[in-house]
Amino acid sequence: MIIDLGIMDYEESYRTQKEFVRLRKLGEIEDSFILAEHYPVFTIGRTGSIDNLLENESALSEKGIKVLRVDRGGDITFHGPGQLVIYPVIDLKKRGSDLHRYLRDLEQFIIGLLKEFAVFGERAPGKTGVWVHGKKIASIGIAASNWITFHGLCLNVSPDVSFFSMINPCGMKGVEMTSVSGVLGRTVTMNAVKEKAIGLINANAVLA
Secondary structure: OEEEEEEEOHHHHHHHHHHHHHHHHOOOOOOEEEEEEEOOEEEEOOOOOHHHEOOOHHHHHHOOOEEEEOOOOOOEEEEOOOEEEEEEEOEHHHHOOOHHHHHHHHHHHHHHHHHOOOOOOEOOOOOOOEEEOOEEEEEEEEEEEOOEEEEEEEEEOOOOHHHHHHEOHHHOOOOOEOOHHHHHOOOOOHHHHHHHHHHHHHOOOOOO
8 A cells, every 4th residue: 555645744644654553563454655745854763863963953943843853763864845755664574574674675665766767876885875976865764563664765856955954964974965856957846756656666666
C-alpha cells in the first residue's frame, strides 16, 4: 500500500506512521509506504546533539519552526517543502531482520530514483545517505519496533537548502547540501519525483 499525505505537519505524519506500525504488527495491512512533505522543522535523532543546531532555538520558534527530538537513528536534519520524505512501514523479519542491509537498500532505492532524472548518486564510505558531486542530496534515519520499520528517507527535490546552514547536517560539520533541481539547474517538480518513486515501489525495486 502506498499513501501520499501531501504536505503536512511532521507530528501528524508521525502519528500516521505509528498507526501503520500497529496495524502491520497485527497483520491487518501489508508492507506500506507513506509519502509526504513537511512544513519547516528540524528533527534530532536518538543519538543526536542539540549542539549541531547552529541557530537559536527560541528565534526559530518565533518563526514557527519547530525543533523536535524523535525516536529514529541519526543526528539532526531538516524537513521542509520541496523535500520528498518516504516512510516505509515494512516487516524486516521477511528480509532477514537486518537493519544494515535495510539501510543499504534505502540508499540503493534513492540512487535508482535519482537515475530516473539522469542524476548519479553515490554512497560515501562510512556514512549513511546519498551524495552527488560531494554534496549530500538525501538523508536516512530509521527505527524499528519488533522489526517493523518506521521513519525512513528524505530526498531534496527542490527545497530551500539555506535551512541546512542552520545545522551540522546529520551531525557532520562542513557538509554541503544539494537537490535534484540544483544539480540539474532546472526546476524538477515534486509530482514528477513522486510518480517515479511510486513506479519503483510498485515494481518491487530494491525494497521488495
